[in-house]
Amino acid sequence: MLQMDLDIGDFCSNWAHCDLLSAYLARMVSHNRLDSLLFSNLYSSALNELLETVFRVHGKSGKLECSVRRQGGLDRIELVFPADEDTFRVYSEAIDKLSGKDAEKLYLEALFTEDEPDASLGLLELGVDYGARLAIDRAGDGRMCLVAELTLEDENE
Amino acid sequence: MIAENSTQAFQWTYNENDQEFALHGSLRPQKAEELSNCISALDQSVSNVSGKFYVNVRRLVRMNNVAFHAIACKILDLVRGRSDLDVHVTTSSVVGWATRKFAVLETMSDKITVSEYDSEFYPGQSFVEDSEFIHVLRTQTKLTWKHEKDLLRQHGLKPGMQVADICCGIGDFAVLLQKEFSPDRLVALDHSKSSLDYARQVAADFGIKGIDYVFGDAADMLLEDNQFDFVTCRHSLQVFDRPELILKELFRICKPGGRIYVTNEKNSHCLGEPRGESIQWTYNEVAKLWHHFDMDIEIGPKSRRLLIEGGFEDVTIGSFMVTSTDGDPQGFADIIASWKNLFAGKMASERGDDAAFVERFAKGFDDHIFAALHPKGYAGWPIWVASGRKPL
Known part of the structure; x- marks a missing residue:
């Protein structure tokens, strides 16, 4: 398991942190895969969308914890970050959309909206396009926990 | 053209001869406005084109949803606004997310086609x-x-x-x-x-x-x-x-x-x-x-x-x-x-x-x-x- 802790304010001080963190962690976890380069590229894309979502939607202050672990072909990304009720609701609504029958339709609508893309688009993409299992929960200290479980490599390929 | 900051760099090139607009590098902007020069270049490139216009993303290694939304909506606008234009997007199998992501464009318009194509690099x-x-x-x-x-x-x-x-x-x-x-x-x-x-x-x-x-x-x-x-x-x-x-x-x-x-x-x-x-x-x-x-x-x-x-x-x-x-x-x-x-x-x-x-x-x-x-x-x-x- 790898875990990174940082202040949410520091994380959100620079948009490039999403790219840097996702690229760094993807490189760290890509060893011993069927294809380390393909895996790293996909993992980085998925994690970046999660981090960009947190960058846009989070509570005022507190600690961001990002931990990643692997069990066989399943990769689990866990983000714990400050979240007030409004923040939690955004994530909760996105998860609700994913659990419905028309998740793919909602994802495409969000992807091609004429307005600014919704902050939850990244979560919809992970659920629909990456087949990720997403879950949220309340954590202590006014924070919430967002978990994504992904299978990015097909061992039969 | 090159746009660059500390962690991201992307380029675009236009080959008039092939009617092909190509994007290269890493494209993870915070706001769509960061792509305005690129979108303008795309607009300018396509303005003198009729028939098939190629968008080549084979060498686009990373792309977030902000960038995809901006590029994809521009492509949709083009085919919807121009009856004389079809768009073909070329992706690479080397970049795992690319084909799946761009393939949804085909579901939005029958004037857009998407294919994964690398073999031309390797004639043998x-x-x-x-x-x-x-x-x-x-x-x-x-x-x-x-x-x-x-x-x-x-x-x-x-x-x-x-x-x-x-x-x-x-x-x-x-x-x-x-x-x-x-x-x-x-x-x-x-x-x-x-x-x-x-x-x-x-x-x-x-x-x-x-x-x-x-x-x-x-x-x-x-x-x-x-x-x-x-x-x-x-x-x-x-x-x-x-x-x-x-x-x-x-x-x-x-x-x-x-x-x-x-x-x-x-x-x-x-x-x-x-x-x-x-x-x-x-x-x-x-x-x-x-x-x-x-x-x-x-x-x-x-x-x-x-x-x-x-x-x-x-x-x-x-x-x-x-x-x-x-x-x-x-x-x-x-x-x-x-x-x-x-x-x-x-x-x-x-x-x-x-x-x-x-x-x-x-x-x-x-x-x-x-x-x-x-x-x-x-x-x-x-x-x-x-x-x-x-x-x-």
């Missing part, structure tokens, strides 16, 4: 991916390894280095490298999934660990800059229509002070006696045949120039000859037989050669085999080895 790939060719590739490596084992040391390879074998094919050379030089890290990259499957299976069967076999485009690798002490690329510049693109990438991934090692052939210098004249004629024709398919099987002695022009220093070049007297004349003959099958078979047929030509063409290979197996004969296959150092 379909020929060497043939499973029948695996045996000959293994035999070739076995015969060249006798020479290269020592040559690699002379060109600077030492145990414990970070090594990459680019265009590793079926991965047998990487296995030999692993056994002989115990590199600290060994990445073996190829653009053929079937070859990589074979390589992984062989490594597993032989209990070889530590080789990271990865899928990739040698002309645009996902590997990061300045990683390797020693980068090998064997018999591959010659099957590539633009070898300078591969050399540029080899240069990029090599550490400053590290070395690039390339081997290439000059097939018209294959020789044999008896029946030397027939053999000579056929191999001159081999060079012309490869040229027809945009490949240069004569590149061997040109390697020095390519490396110097690629920015390498301390460039050294030499050659060795695999011969029928190296101890395995039948192995040598098997290689020639497979060349005959491929060159005078599938390739000559695809070029449209007539029967008389093919008969004479094939005879030269038969004569080379005859020379290789003749008790007093001699047959040779010359290979050029060149290496250069990336400046500090």
Whole structure:
């Protein structure tokens, strides 16, 4: 398991942190895969969308914890970050959309909206396009926990 | 054009001749406005185009939803607003997310098509991916390894280095490298999934660990800059229509002070006696045949120039000859037989050669085999080895 802790304010001080963190962690976890380069590229894309979502939607202050672990072909990304009720609701609504029958339709609508893309688009993409299992929960200290479980490599390929 | 900040860099280019707008690099902006110059360039590019407009994202390594939304909506606007326009998006299989992501565009308009296409980079790939060719590739490596084992040391390879074998094919050379030089890290990259499957299976069967076999485009690798002490690329510049693109990438991934090692052939210098004249004629024709398919099987002695022009220093070049007297004349003959099958078979047929030509063409290979197996004969296959150092 790898875990990174940082202040949410520091994380959100620079948009490039999403790219840097996702690229760094993807490189760290890509060893011993069927294809380390393909895996790293996909993992980085998925994690970046999660981090960009947190960058846009989070509570005022507190600690961001990002931990990643692997069990066989399943990769689990866990983000714990400050979240007030409004923040939690955004994530909760996105998860609700994913659990419905028309998740793919909602994802495409969000992807091609004429307005600014919704902050939850990244979560919809992970659920629909990456087949990720997403879950949220309340954590202590006014924070919430967002978990994504992904299978990015097909061992039969 | 280039847009860059501390972590992200992307470029766009427009090729008017091909009506193709290409995006390269990493595209993860915070706001769509950051792409306004790129979108303007896209608008300007398409303004004088009718018919099919190509959007090439083959070399777009990373892209977030902000960027996808901006680019995708612009493409949709174009086809909806212009009855005279169709858009084709070209993605790469090397970038795992790209085809799946862009494919949704096809569901939005029947004037948009999306396809995954890499093969044009490798004119010879379909020929060497043939499973029948695996045996000959293994035999070739076995015969060249006798020479290269020592040559690699002379060109600077030492145990414990970070090594990459680019265009590793079926991965047998990487296995030999692993056994002989115990590199600290060994990445073996190829653009053929079937070859990589074979390589992984062989490594597993032989209990070889530590080789990271990865899928990739040698002309645009996902590997990061300045990683390797020693980068090998064997018999591959010659099957590539633009070898300078591969050399540029080899240069990029090599550490400053590290070395690039390339081997290439000059097939018209294959020789044999008896029946030397027939053999000579056929191999001159081999060079012309490869040229027809945009490949240069004569590149061997040109390697020095390519490396110097690629920015390498301390460039050294030499050659060795695999011969029928190296101890395995039948192995040598098997290689020639497979060349005959491929060159005078599938390739000559695809070029449209007539029967008389093919008969004479094939005879030269038969004569080379005859020379290789003749008790007093001699047959040779010359290979050029060149290496250069990336400046500090």
